[in-house]
Amino acid sequence: MPIFARNILPALNSTVLASDWPAGFWSHLIIFIVILFVFVIFMAMGFIYFERRFISRFQIRIGPNRIGPFGLFQPVADVIKILIKEDIVPLNADKLIHLLAPIMAIAPAIMVFAVIPFQNGAALVNLNIGILYIVAVSSISIVGMVMAGWSSNNKYALVSAMRVIAQVVSYEIPLALAIIGVVLFAGTLSMNGIVQAQNIPYILLQPLGFLIYFLGSMAEINRTPFDLLEAEGEIVAGYNIEYSGFKFALFYLNEYTEAIAVSTIITTLYLGGWRGPSFGLPVIPVLWFLVKVFAVFAVIIWVRATLPRLRIDQVMGFAWKFLLPLAIINLLVTGAQVVFWPVLSHWVIVGVNVVLAAVLILAFSRFFRTAGDKIEA
Amino acid sequence: MSLKTETFLVNAGPQHPSTHGVFRMRFILDGEVIQDVEPVFGYLHRGIEKLSEGLTYSQDMVFTDRLDYLASMTNNEAYAVAVEKLAGIQVPERAEYLRVIMAELMRISSHLMGVGFLTNDIGAFLTPLLYMYREREKILDLFDMVCGQRLTYNYMRIGGVSQDIPDEFIPALKKFIDTLPKFIEEYEQLLKTNEILLIRTKNVGILTKEAAINYSTAGPVLRASGVKWDIRKAEPYSVYSRFNFEIPTGTKGDVYDRYRIKIEEMLQSIEIIKQAMAQLPQGDIMAKVPRVLRPPKGEAYGRIEGPKGELGFYLVSDGATNPYRLHIRPPSLLNLSPLRELAIGVKIADAMAIFGSIDICMGEVDR
């Protein structure tokens, strides 16, 4: 390390990156990583608070309002409480994997934020393959969950781990296909580039793609109606049933980090990211970004407050029989539009795509047919 | 190619989020599919039948509150009906009408809980349940007003009811009955056509008509399977013969039918309460019953239609102040008997839906 630091780092700094990074590569990196971590943790606490308050409104309750003004410090109290709990490892657990699992789960979820543009160019790294990086990294999280499920030596956890593997792997495919539609329109894989290309939000240009991505990502982060892996009515708490204390806190944080990640990705891909009337002030785009993120999360909460849970075979069937064909059709249509009518006004395409989405959903609604169909996973 | 697999045993309960109390199911699972299930209970066994033998007839009333604690009023009524049959007591008109009003309110409340917990079991995060709690709370308010408790009412007495209703009861009841259909309509919008609810409940856990009869199921479970059997019509007790109401029946006997039956029955109960309110006579609320009741030697079986099915008390008297034998026909326990047959071959999630749709109360199962 000393040799590396003394010789190679300055070389890197001065030669390769000096021009791009005004404060020097490493200081830039460290500062921004710290900012990101703080951002993620604060956002997670904000999300926890927001979810609890908002869902209680749907359930005609008040929600946590005791600690601090409007109960704002409730998440802080929860964190303190959870951290001072005893860390219990089951006797027959695979101790090493049991320890590594939460770290394995949370690291990729935080890594996603490296390429999220909070403002024009304000990302940790403006990768030119940003979206590809996200797709690659975000699916590593499930390895942690599977490790947790396996190492806990608990049958509920094992069932949950099996469910999460089947579910997340299936939903990766329609998810990626839906993203390609956006990429085709934007003509770039860079997250910042995609935002810059959105003169009208892609939710209008890609209504079907948005729907597929939204549903798929809800399955990916295991929210209702796809929250099979922690279906408390069936397998109690799922993969993290044998976790307590700090390790459980990491899983809990992971759950919300993934929710934030998905909300930010949806905001970036479909809702125009940081774009919005800025009135010439430098902070406004970040605010726009946050408002959109919370709006997306509000919809997710709304869905959670309303819907029951699907069964495992129905979840799998939904991915393969409903989302995947739709995603492929969407991709073909988008490709055709980009290749054959590149000069056509965007608003015409918006109209065509909205109508097409409605027709396709109606046509595929036979999936919800209830007469005696046994969909085997 | 075949993989070598093996089944494994999973315990759901006694502490499990969707067992409605301390109930345990031992699943033998092949992956997600249930190969065998054995219901295990007795965790809440308090020996009420034995305890009752040691106390007087009027004191036993308080134990019936603790049977099905979501429907204490009807338990009270069933016991009172049985003892009255044994001792040959004629109940005054007004008391009968009050009993009908209370029993139907209790039925609405119990069915609200049944539907709410069913949606909870199939994964709706508390929302429909909490909406239904709201309506149940209004009913509990009314009960509280009449008898001073929210859960263990101890309202019915042998030969009548304990206290007359206060003046503000009827206006409050009217208000509640008028607004309830609106809220039920809201639940219908929330649940009736919800696609996810449909695919989770339709064609799941089909209990055929023959099986339902053979397994001695009762109440909504039996009616959902298409058997038109309701004690209120089959053997009208109290003043039920004076009211116009329908007995809703299902066609298939799946989870969805069991859910629909409960909603339909609530609407019928509203009709009964409206008629009972209109006909409510003035007069006594208690028959002349000796302070220490000594029914003649003999036995009697009194039954009513409880929210969960036929609830009956089989009493044997040897002429003393205590019952010689008191047996409870628990609808919850008997409705559980088809559980094993229904659950074999389905996935865990469906088993929970089936279990939720049977709508049991552990206080009554274990007694």
Add this chain to the structure above:
Amino acid sequence: MTVELQAAEIVTKLEAALPGSTVESGGNTVVIKDEFVLKAAAFLKNTAGLDFNYLNFLTATDYTTYFELVYDLVSLEHNHKIVLKTRLNNREKPELASVFNVWQGADFQEREIFDLFGITFTGHPNLKRIFLWEGFQGYPLRKDFKQ
């Protein structure tokens, strides 16, 4: 309205099919000999016109010298009912044929009687204690049970 069938009517039919099975009768109650329970149950269920397809409840009473088993039978079709009773005089080792194969609703109720009265039902597929734990001493609903 549920019709309570007169016992005399049932007794004649039972005696015709199973001679010597009934002990006494009165009101809506027929008392039969314990060895005829299974046959009488099958007869009552499968005979046209009777069709007692619904076992309403099944319970037992301890009369200190003998146990009395009560089968409350209902026909949902004809809406009539009858009470079938049988008596067991053997207190040490009471045994009775299970009616599980006639009415499956008897499953839990027979287990309950086994648990609380100690009456063994031969032919029951899963006869074990239902409420109390294995190894509990005594049968609580017997009158001579002392804690």
Add this chain to the structure above:
Amino acid sequence: MKLNNYGEGIAKGMVVTMKNAIRAPITTQYPEKQLHISRRTRGNQLVWDKERCIACSMCARACPVGCITMATSRDENKKLKVDKMDYDAGVCIFCGLCVEACPQKCLYMASEYEKSVYSRNKLNFTKEDILMTEKSKPSGYYSPENEAKLPKQTLLVDGKTWDK
């Protein structure tokens, strides 16, 4: 082909939940806001009017769980008097049968519900503890004169009182 089940039911349900989200919550903040409970509440305490009591022990005999222990003796005028009247609120099931049994109507349930204690033996009350004083709040259970004195019950059906 009949087009159904395309998500219409889900959308309807979402509208219902949103409609409820705009409504006022029905829960109340308990210690700050206290609702009027039923006038006939069978609260967790007994109130005993010593003056009217004839020491007949009917209450103790009516109790199904035996939480009232009474000991009586004759005084010099051959009148019964209460020596001991212990009431164990930890065993009590608040059925109200004792109140009903009292021929003199000198025993009341209390309309109190904030009686939690840290130790179970603090729930054993002697006759001095349950004695009727100015502070005790007898409820209207089986006692119409008390019922008339108590404030009217807050009802969820009425709505308004819960919203404020």
